[in-house]
Amino acid sequence: MKVTLTLNGQEAAVEVPPWRRLLDVLRDDLSLTGTKEGCGEGECGACTVLLDGEPVNSCLVAAGQCDGRAVTTVEGLATHRRGEEILHAVQRQLVACGGAQCGICTPGIAVCAAHLLERGLGAPGDGANDGASDGAGVGAQAALPLAGKSEAEARAAVRELLAGNICRCTGYQLVVEAVLAAAREVADGDAGATGRPS
């Protein structure tokens, strides 16, 4: 079938079987190899992309389900200004804080963490994302990721919300540092921090 989607902000169309995994469509049909396969069973999170703004395992999404929807991959996190690449705050801090080692899980972590920063590190049940019950995902409150949270609560929130991304290299500690550093960067009002239009 012909699947038309908004891929990293651009219209894209691809002729694929509807049962093909979004992961394979991205990697094989669209040559976007930044999204990685670690397990094929929704356990490791290396294949995380945003589907209509929400983090999903692209190995568990059927191509047909993407028709008419928006998909953001790691390739879509950075922005470009006058030909220069501006990394997302999360990408920048993963490098600066040592949150990437072998790097195979890193694109998935970057995508998921970028989502958390933009949509709020709100703990479930705290009302940060109430509302939408159909269509376009669960609300889109502005991000004040660390507002009202103690350091320990913020760390716990990062650990809960990134638990779908398995990393075998880092022990997670420096990834948590990187995400919190990026969150502070965003909270400190650096307009270019996320590198994306708000």
Added chain:
Amino acid sequence: MVQAPPAPWIGASLPRVDGISKVTGRARYLDDLPAAGAWHGATVRSDIAHGVLEALDFDPAFDWSSVVVVTAADIAAQGGHNVIRLIQDDQPALVPVGGKVMHAHEPLALVAAPSRALARAAAAAVRPRIQPLPAVLSAKDALAGSVALHGTDNVFKSFLIRKGHREDAELERALASAALVIEGEYTTSPQEQMYIEPQAMMSSWHDGRCHIVGSMQCPYYVHKAMKTLLACKDDEVVISQSVTGGGFGGKEEYPSMIAAHAALLARKAGRAVKLVYDRDEDIAATTKRHPAWIRHRLGVDASGEPVAIDVDVVMDGGAYLTLSQVVLSRGVLHAAGPYRCPVVRVRGRVVATNHPPHGAFRGFGAPQTTFAYERQMDKLARARGEDPLALRKRLALRSGDTTATGQALTFSVGTDAVLAAIERAAGPPPQRAGRSLAGSPLRRGRGVCFYFHGAGFTGSGEARLAGRAAVAVVLPSGAEAASAAPVRFEVRSSSTDIGQGSITMFSQIAAASLGCDPQLVRVIDPTTDKVPDSGPTVASRTCMVVGRVVEQACRTLRGRLEAWRAARGPAAESLSLPEVAAAMARELASDGKELVELVQYEPPPGIVWDDDSYTGSAYPVYGWAACLVDVAVDLDTYEVSVLRCVQAVDVGKAINPVIVRGQIEGGTLQALGWALIENVIYKDGKVANANMTNCIVPTFADAPELETVLVEEPYPYGPGGAKGVGEIPMDGPAAAVANAVEDALGCAFDSLPISPEKIATALRQASARSDGKAGVP
């Protein structure tokens, strides 16, 4: 000549050179490489543990004309030898028809097809006929010897260390003289490396050569194995490492097998073939940490001073030797622990079973024996009513002491510093009793441990290996010529960056030694026709040994450059080092020569090792570490939470402290996982949990906040004082967890993993013993 200012690049946490390519997704791992026209391979495997391969039946309903099939017969037909060359040539690349299947998931045949799906379908359409034989499915069964898999006793290899005695009777007398003997029996489980990039390899034959690129730790291991398998000369096989998504030992020896398969398929198909494992296949077929069974006796006199230690180590090697004897060697060399004791006997055996071969995994035998000796030390403290940390301080090896192999320690012994760091970080122990958020009763406890890890190859290994690395001055060409840099310094080594940061570290070492900006250094990708053999990327040796060679190559080159400048008098005085390098390189180039410095590793003086008696300097230097763990055990669910984990590690010198922290914390969490939740479950010799759902590793939510203390006791023969750090964090935390759980519950846990199931059983037994009273003693 003016001495260069102190190098600012050693000890600086520069961002990882490959960082941006990784966070943007631009880094290309094997499966990301463009491969137009490449076919995909798949492997036909045995589904039973032991038998005779009678035939391979090919489903007549399948269209075999659309695929390529390779069997063992294809290897001999091309003059090759059907063996994965390593230590002993006992493991075939493919089991031949008529040959023995030695383990489940063993490769029997290969297929390649234009698509992954077709390759998988073809593999499924090959039906092996295997006549089953009785299988050996544990080390104890192997030693019982009712089925002979290797020799008559199933022992692949044994080692014996004796210190302070000549005969067993003397050891027994020493133990008999002890006021107290702690006896324990310990078992550790197999562990999956679980790198997040599954194994992957691609091969093609062109220019008269076999090219193999893939995810690997040791390009020259693959090179050596391919020469034998494919009957090729040195320059007829080229091995390149692609960006590698984790290894941890799992990509040390097994990639030779996958490379063999990819090369055989590519040769027959006449085109490139990609062989990328699925996760399930990777977990089932590739190597795991050796399960071990360790018996330990520790005798002390009335004052608590050790009089004798006796350790018996048995490891399950699996169906082929692969690296087992080296794993066992490291295991026994660490088995007596970093404690002084006049009389030590360590016996080790690794035995053949019908499990898939166990292999390299971070720590390489030492985590198993460390678990045993640190449980023993804890039991000694408990028996004597002595504070566990104080006991370790009292008995730990220090400069001037000798190890179990009689090695006198003279430098870089971080014992006091790491123990003091743990003491400082400790704080008050956790409150014994409490309640979880869910209302369940908790018992909390604290455990500590102390351990060491020999860095580099064992004994005379480094001298034999003679690892080499080079630094070359490369003049800009093409687009680069326009850049400001007059040259770049190219570091050539076969060390692979598998996430541990060796590219960045080598850049820093080279920049510091040359006195240039790290931007001018490029560490090139390891490809066997472009880099010398620096030895494998294993054994905590990359920074300490290969980094040292890089340091020396750069120093020598710098000396040559400075001499060249001095020889040219005042005219050259104002030239910067890179400018001198450019001028000198140009001069040599006009003679058709390259400005390059190739250096071979020279072991430090005084390293004497005797393989026959297993005495002497087992390692040139040791890393030292201590760990403190606080746990809470939920008495409703028996789940253990790690509340705190502090690890202090003597690394000699941290070339890049952030990267070193990352190494330590990653190893620490692998150790906590091994202690509590990780396991590979064999059923009839097959891996019963071959997927990431059931073969679990810790997530973000399972990991505690990790506290890391870097201690620096410089190693005079390491680059900038650095010594190995990759493995040591894996060695100790499991014992610290077990010690903490015992502290919390009052029952001993001597078998890994310390699962909720085992805790439930232990508490039930304990409460049955205490008159059926419910709850915790």
Added chain:
Amino acid sequence: MTAYLRPRSLAEAVAARAAEPGYLVLAGGTDLMVNANHRPAPAGLIDLWRLPGAGEISLDAERGQLAIGAGATWLQVQRHPLVVRHAAILAAAAREIGALQIQARGTIGGNVANSSPVGDSLPVLLALEAELELCSVRGTRRLPYREFCTGYRTTALGADELVSAVLVPVAAPAVRLFWRKVGTRRAQSISKVMAAAAIHLEDGVVRRATVAFGAVADRPVRLAGVEAAVVGLAPAQAAEAARAAVAGAIAPISDVRSTSDYRLQVAENLAARMFSELS
């Protein structure tokens, strides 16, 4: 070639289901898409992901029920104020399913229809005495969730039916809710034991309790024996009565994730904990 249908309404969905009973009904795909590349492609897909209207969560004040559309994802369930207020243990269970990526895709209807013995929301639905709304071209019917699971991964769902909503009675203020998932690890975890309960405590004694467990049998189970044993008892006595009643009520299996002994022991502990926590 796999056919692909994306209904735009529930009516279209049931019509598609009736017309193409052999097609795979797919919503969030968190179970059905596992290793999809290794499995033969289905004849067709009926894609219910984001079916308009199917993810709504509302309060039916008249019936005293929370109506949760089958298409509601675990993220929606756990974050919706109505669920948090009226069925807190369902929100809690939703928060412990997989991790964020799975919660963003997995739906309550999928969990119910898939009917795995380790389905994480299922013991909660039993304990809360939920009903299901089942739709087909023949019409709509309601079925107590308790009657839905008929065996190991078998259900009372008709060949032409779809689960359209989960109806959860609003818990009375006097009812105390209990939920505990014991998994293989803290997240991305398959349950080894799950316990859920709704306990009506009055004048210091248990008046009525609904007690359900998951991962201890071929389907999620209500333990009538435990429920009967605790009526009229004060919490401390109820706890011991509940513990004692579990052993005869379940016979869990051993598998790669856990053992029979452990599952039984933990089920006993949690059965006791549900009541001991009341005081």
